[in-house]
Amino acid sequence: MKQILFLGLFFISFTANSHNPEKLVISEIERGQLNFENETIAAEYSAALKRQRIRRLSAMSWSKKIYIFIKAGFEHIIPQGLDHILFVLGLFFSTLKLRSLILQVTAFTFAHSITLALAALGFVKLQLSVVEPLIFLSIVWVAFENTFFKKTTKWRPLVVFTFGLLHGLGFATLLTQYGLPKDNFISLLLAFNVGVEFGQFAVLLVAFILIRLIYLKTEYKNQLKIPASILIGCTGLFWFIESLI
Amino acid sequence: MKKLILISGLILMVSCQEKSKLDPNINPFFQDWTTPYEVPPFMDIKNEDYMPAFKKGMEENLAEIETIIKNTDDPTFANTIEELERTGKLLSKVQRVFSNLASSNTNPKLQELQRELSPMLSAHYDKIVLNEDLFNRVEEIWNNRESANLSKEQQKLLKDTRKQFVRSGALLNDSQKKQITEINSKISELSTEFGQNLLAETNGFELILNKSDLDGLSDAVISAASEAASQKMDQAESEDEKEKYKDKYVFTPHRTSMYPFLTESTRRDLREKLYNSYVMRGDNANETDNNDIAAQMAKLRAERANIMGYKTHADFILEENMLKTPDEVYDLLIQLWKPALKRAKAEVADMQAVADSEGKDFKIAAWDWWHYSEKVRKDKYDLDEAAIRPYLSLDNVIQGVFNTTNKLWGLNFKEIFDIDSYHPDARIWEVTDKDGSHLAIFIGDYFTRSNKRGGAWMSSFKGQSNLDGRERPIVVNVCNFPAPVGDNPSLLSFENAVTLFHEFGHAMHGILTDVTYGSMAGTSGPRDFIELPSQLLEHWVSEPEVLKSFATHYETGETIPDELIEKLLKAGKFNQGFINTEYLAASLLDMDWHTLSLQDAKNISNNFENNSMNKIGLIDEIAPRYRSTYFAHIFSGGYSSGYYSYVHAAVLDSDAFEAFKEAGDVFDPELSASLRKNIYEKGSTEEAMDLYVNFRGRKPIIEPLLKVRGLDGSSD
Ligand SMILES: [Zn+2]
Helix, strand or coil: CHHHHHHHHHHHCHHHCCECHHHHHHHHHHHCCCCCCHHHHHHHHHHHHHHHHHHHHHCCCHHHHHHHHHHHHHHHHCCCCHHHHHHHHHHHHHCCCHHHHHHHHHHHHHHHHHHHHHHHCCCCCCCHHHHHHHHHHHHHHHHHHHHHCCCCCCCHHHHHHHHHHHHHHHHHHHHHHHCCCHHHHHHHHHHHHHHHHHHHHHHHHHHHHHHHHHHCCHHHHHHHHHHHHHHHHHHHHHHHHHHHC | CHHHHHHHHHHHHHHCCCCCCCCCCCCHHHCCCCCHHHCCCHHHCCHHHHHHHHHHHHHHHHHHHHHHHHCCCCCCHHHHHHHHHHCCHHHHHHHHHHHHHHHHCCCHHHHHHHHHHHHHHHHHHHHHHCCHHHHHHHHHHHHCHHHCCCCHHHHHHHHHHHHHHHHCCCCCCHHHHHHHHHHHHHHHHHHHHHHHHHHHHHHCCCEEECHHHCCCCCHHHHHHHHHHHHHHHHHCCCHHHHHHHCCCEEECCCHHHHHHHHHHCCCHHHHHHHHHHHHCCCCCCCCCCCHHHHHHHHHHHHHHHHHHCCCCHHHHHHCCCCCCCHHHHHHHHHHHHHHHHHHHHHHHHHHHHHHHHCCCCCCCCHHHHHHHHHHHHHHHCCCCHHHHHHHCEHHHHHHHHHHHHHHHHCCEEEECCCCCCCCCCEEEEEEECCCCCEEEEEEEEEECCCCCCCCCEEEEEECCECCCCCECCEEEEEEEECCCCCCCCCECCHHHHHHHHHHHHHHHHHHHCCCCCHHHCCCCCCHHHHHHHHHHHHHHHCCHHHHHHHCECCCCCCECCHHHHHHHHHHCCCCHHHHHHHHHHHHHHHHHHHCCCHHHHHCCCCCHHHHHHHHHCCCCCCCCCCCHHHCHHHHCCCCCCCCCHHHHHHHHHHHHHHHHHHHCCCCCHHHHHHHHHHHHCCCCCCCHHHHHHHHHCCCCCCHHHHHHCCCCCCCC
16 A cells, blocks of 8 residues: 555655656756647657667568568559559550560669669658659650650660669658668668569569460550550659649 | 558558457456556557546545455454555556656646546545554554564564554544644645746746857857747747847756856856846745745644654654654765865865966856856866767667676566557567566666656556565656657767666666565665665766776777776766755755754744855855755655755765775675665665665765765865
């Protein structure tokens, strides 16, 4: 019962428990009433969440961490990255030639890996609010090219490369918000990137298989090129406008 | 928007927590907690759950008391005292969660509940402690204690339980009881008023300066003052008032605003003005003057002590403490006073020498202290705070304190991620003993945030008891260290690191405790003793051997250099004359107020404080740490006749640590084991002085403290 009485006392005047009331009494007088600003509290909470995630990751085995980051990269494409899926499909419908497709996808991959790494390492910094509309515009442009240009230009890989730089920044803003543990920084960054490539590859594979199933012959892909591209372009345009509002 | 999905997706992946098995339709306090180690299911507890749980908890508690009273068997230790230990489980369950969260992770609803609950709970505990039938049973056991064959621990529990009743007035007649109740309510009103006046007085003065008045101030201080002025402008209601703050700089008697100004400003006239506004708070002969309130409270306290059968209020309070009488306290304070004052006078001489060398033609005054002591500090004790922080990342310091207790007692700590805490910054560790057995859960909540009270403290979510099986505690440390910026680690000051060790010392007291009866567990001991386990642990953080084991640079990994450690330890002796003198003066003032006989308390002179300070020879250059009119600890907090506790605990911890020094090993295995067995495990199962003597082999002496604080003549 003494304990309850003690607790009661502790409750009524908080200074009754063991801490340094010297500082407490003063800071109470200095700070006055706590004021609750929901925005501040929410910001503090999400910063704390990020710290917690990093601690949790740090406590995991290396292979578990790698697995998680590959999975995170993959999921960033499927199912969460509809914008990236559309972009990759835009590339898919642009050409009949496997070689050209591989060239474009490689340029894209190469580019977004560069910016992802640079941004994650803190060398480049861009707001998501700037990067995101530009990513949507890149979808629109690829679709536009597919629809109105008879043949893919020789500049196409360069254009795709530039767009890839943008998409990399998109991946990075999210990855840094999420937080990378310092001790395995490079390997986890790579793991995330590998996951992204898997996701991208899976999109292409599924698209390829579907087309084969529907038409059995790859040449028919061309008949789909324009309607599909228009659809992709309109969606991109819609997102772009939405992101500006 | 879409992007947010990704983030939440990742969170889910990593955090996939075990879902609690509670029934969402039933108040979580009414269910058994099946969480690991019975950690409260924080995520299931909603604001609305508290009040019904408190009400039911109080009801159940009273019903349990009723059952004890109704027992027709003769009162025995087992059927009364031990049964009392078992009462109030639900109330304690909800109260522990509530009082912790209302301080460390609060919201407007909890604050409101706190105001609502406070009178309800004090009425509830009054019902128990003023219950005559219950007291009669306790008294009967007490009277037959010789023949009851009780263990030492049981005897102490019986004594403590009875004392609770007696000190609440159980032995008084009805008219005396009524008087006590009246006095208590008057005292509580006065103490609230004292606090409100103090707040008004602290906020009531501001030093509004022009750009031309800022001589000596650093950019940081100037911008804070300018920020304060623009805040005032925002709050101003009229144009005239706005004009008053336009392009101005504001300083106030709040310590955070005043100390930087007193330290840096070269304008002596302005330092004097601001300093005086601080020391005159509550003493301005206006409607928020606290002189009369203090005198009235002293009188009421003396009156209450008389009714209770004590000569003075201090006698009444100290009976519960380790030092039992006012004489013992005075004796300690006066012993320390002389060397402290001597050192303070030497510090004045040092500062005067600096002023003279600058060609200044004045005698150092109280408002010059910060400015000139800073010059002495730079000259003699120069230590760059910023150079130390990189070695003290929070994770390093936590590792340091874990290593220390591992070396002392073989404890191990493992962070647990599959239990939900009340906030993502409140980390959970399992503490295991050297044989691997479970000891406790430790929660460390270190960063400051806007829904947390200021300060640092230790508390618990679950107590320890061996009464009905082995129950191990859940202990929490809450601090207010700066949160990290971005992805950088949180870097602590050395003072922060000391605070962390201090609170962890309390936590150890709560974690190592191993007693039968929960009410005597952990930190339940007297106030002038419970700071021993915490302050004692602080000594290890200052040991070069310990510092080097954890203080590595967060970027380079380099160990803290010896030269820096040396500077750091030397800096600890800076200004100790001042610090101790102002503290001891306030402690003596507190004692003087509360050793008044009722007769003297009825005729308190206006010069009470002056007389009291003249008697001990306090010099003009120093004011007591708190003057009477703003001594909130004793007139509005719970520290009357208790402000001396800190230095008493400091005497104990320095003397106790000296034992390790004498052994030549700060981790001496035999001493560590004895420290654990005699102090940290024992709670309040024995008289505090006995516990101490069991460890040290003798009563404490003050010399080690004088040495630690450089008051032994070594700094002169
Ligand atoms: Zn403490």
